[in-house]
Amino acid sequence: MNFLPSGICFFLSVATCWMTAKVDASWWYMGTLGSQMMCDNIPGLVNKQRQLCRQHPKVMQAIGAGMKEWISECQHQFRNHRWNCNTTVRDHNLFGRLLLRGSREVAFVYAISSAGVVYTLARACSRGDLDNCSCDPTKKGSSQDSKGSFDWGGCSDHVEHAIHFSQIFVDAKERKERDARALMNLHNNRAGRKAVKRFMTLQCKCHGVSGSCSVRTCWQAMADFRRTGDHLRRRYNGAVQVAVNQYGTGFTATHTHFKHPSKNDLVYLEDSPDYCIRDPQSEADIRCMSFQPKVSGFCPVLSSGSMGTAGRLCSRASRGSDSCEVMCCGRGYDTARISRTTKCECKFHWCCAVRCRDCQQLVDEFTCKCTLEGPHSGGVPLESYGTERGVGGQMRVSWCQRLDGRMLSTFSMMKFRGANSVLRNCNNAEKRKVDVMLALTYG
Structure with missing residues (x-):
């Protein structure tokens, strides 16, 4: 295996940082700015999003306030898993380097955030919090269901309006790109919006003598957001790994025994990391890493965003x-x-x-x-970390395949007993890889 000089590696690493920086959802940052946020202070918005932000400040405030709900739901769904939907306010996309991979976790984040926008806006419309929408105006007159006829009344949640605005605002950034990640994000955004609509329920109130229910007044209401979260969690479990088709317009399943993804499925491009070990580039403040040396300008190509x-x-x-x-x-x-x-x-x-x-x-x-x-x-003992067993029982790669320059420097600095024995298990190609990483990190 040929290796590039450290200077070229440094250039490629910086270029990778720059290219992957666009893969985020900067509108998520609104939740950290609060109701007094200014559109020009949100980093990473495209022109269409910034324009909508200026035109609809109350809508943006509602979206920002509603972020806590879908993030909380995400953390509830993954509370017992290695990746627990942890966020960091130091990154304007809230999820840091996790978004550099097209993993199934990222697919879930995009889906539930898009669903959260729909849910928040529809609820704000029904409450009368927004100037440009209210209850669903199409729910008028009479209709019928399996129980008979009824009159529309009350306030039906205007989900269609919320879906329309969410599609324009949330999808704006991805629509400027036509690469695999943009297509993946657009698909999962749509799956999230459809999940909210899926659980609309008809709620009715009876009128009549002695509760005879001779007349019913009904309205459509969104179910509790937990049902949407549960549904998307099941879709996460059955997510389909895909590749872009030859025309660049859609997906094909990467494995022949996988079904073609439907509009309700979540799709992902890359396998997930095991999330066992904290990514040295993540922003988490974990006590175990308080001594770790900081090296500016270093961007691992396969950064996982894992908090460990x-x-x-x-x-x-x-x-x-x-x-x-x-x-x-x-x-x-x-x-x-x-x-x-x-x-x-x-x-x-x-x-x-x-x-x-x-x-x-x-x-x-x-x-x-x-x-x-x-x-x-x-x-x-360090020797006991030769292999790791991940979720589902699959064996993970050996430590020598994971070592980077910073980790080796840590071993040397802390003088871990057994470090040399681990390096002896590395083959020559892996040792050369470590040498390149050392040169890249420390020159």
Whole structure:
């Protein structure tokens, strides 16, 4: 394998940083600016988005305020997984380098954020918070369902208006590009919008003598956003890996045994990292990495955006993705006995209350040990990290294939016992790769 001189590698790395910087959704940054944000202060918006921002300031405020809801839902859906939808306010796209990959996690983020915009705008219209929309004007007169006829009344959520605005605003950046990532993002944005519409429900109120329900007044309302989140989580589980077709207009499944993706499916381009180890370029402030040297201008081509699982809670009894074996990637876990306040000795008192005492209970809490990138490795021998078992049981690549210059410098600085034995397991090509990374990082 031929390797380029370090100077050329540095140029290619900087170029990669510059090219991949466009792959984000800068409108997500509105949630960090609050209701007083100015359109010109949001980095990365394209002209169409900036124009809409100036024309509809109340809509932008609603979108910014609604971001907490879909981010919270994302974190709920992945609360027991290695990647837990963590965000960082230091990046204007909120998800940092995670977005550099066309992974299924990124597919979910785009889908649920697009769904969140639709849900937020439709709700704001129904509440009368916005000047240019209100209840759905098409829901007038009479109609019928399986139970019989009814009159439209109340305030039906104007989802079609919200979908239309979301499509214009959210998709504006991707529509300027026609590469694979843009097509992927557009597809997942649409899947998210369709998910909200999928769970519209007909709610009715009866009128008549003695509750006879001789007349019904009905309106259409969005279901709780949790149903949308649950649906998109299932779509994440069944996401289809795709490649762009020869015309550059759509997708084909990368594996012949995969179905062709429908408009409701989530699609992704690249396999996900295992999220076991924190990406050195991520902005997370984890105690295990507090000593890590900072090197400016370095951009790994295969940056994962992973925050790692160091310090994450895990379950020793579980056999699922939240188990200590899976969550901690085989690094082991620390046990701490903590005191929790729980309700106990509850009694029913007439009438009508249940009164309980506050009791202190000692419980064991398990947290994943830190990786060997920090001094809190828990004494795990470096040799034991030759391979890692990831989600689903697949074996991950060896440590020598992961080492970069910064990690090697850390090994040298901290004088980890066993580092030399790991390097001996690397083949010559991998060692040359490490040499290039050292030259790139430290000159």
